[in-house]
Amino acid sequence: MKKKASRAFGLSLIEVLVTVCLLSILFTGAYGLAGTKKKAMRRIKENNMAMYALESLRNRILADVMRDFTFDVKKAELYIKDMYLPFTVTAETVVPSEFRDGRKILRLKMKVPTTNDAIGRIYVREVVLP
Amino acid sequence: MKKIGFTLIELMIVVAVLGITCTYFIAPINQLHHWLKTDDAEMVRQQKLTEAFMLVRTAFYDSSFVEITGPDELKLSGGKWRRILRLKSGEGIRVETAGGGRQVVFDGAMRFSAFQFLDAKTVWCQTQIDSARLPMVWRCGK
DSSP states (O other), X not given: OOOOOOOOXXXXXXXXXXXXXXXXXXXXXXXXXXXXXXXXXXXXXXXXXXXXXXXXXXXXXXXXXXXXXXXXXXXXXXXHHTSBOSSEEEEEEEOOTTOXXXXXXXXEEEEEOOBTTBOOEEEEEEEEEO | OOOOSOOHHHHHHHHHHHHHHHHHHXXXXXXXXXXXXXXXXXXXXXXXXXXXXXXXXXXXXXXXXXXXXXXXXXXXXXXXXXXXXXEGGGTEEEEEETTEEEEEEOTTSEEEOOOEEEETTEEEEEEEETTEEEEEEEESOO
């Protein structure tokens, strides 16, 4: 009587290594996705911060300008100092070539610096000064 | 007869490979777990901040004058009628219109103090967003 060849019990080395490799690849993918989500969330947070901060500055400056029709960059810098923000905000006045009546644009910028895992960005809000 | 099971060398290689893999992946696995747990809640909080901003800004843009009618209440007029209410000591906001109202509770993402009068078109309130603190100024008109 012919004896049936017995099947090897368990997994071979190659099978185990392939499984470990596949798990590593899957995990790396999941980690990358979670990282992307994390970056997106940080960006949403910074967007919110910029929205609130720049809108507030714009409104404060407009309220000033409409009260006595004067504006000073130093005053805007004082207002910026009045805010406790984790990012740098700057103010500058620009005279665009298309404005021939003496009006200026106040440009407010919030700079988010580059970090290890995110590229820096600049949020800009402009106010036309009378 | 065919050999059954692993040799010692094979077992040692598998254990070494698993050991190295675990060493490299334990910290990221923990971090991944933490991110997945916390990020969804944070995302919802940030969406609420955006929604509140759009609600309040639209209300101010659509009106010409603002009046503080109570410690936690603003009335906007001159354009579309709006009423803004400060909820839960500044941890939420409600904007009422002629046709109804919407409210947002920030779940700790933001907190703001009572409104202060600046002029007939402008009010301000001290606002805390995460670690940032700013005097939030709202002004009527675009």
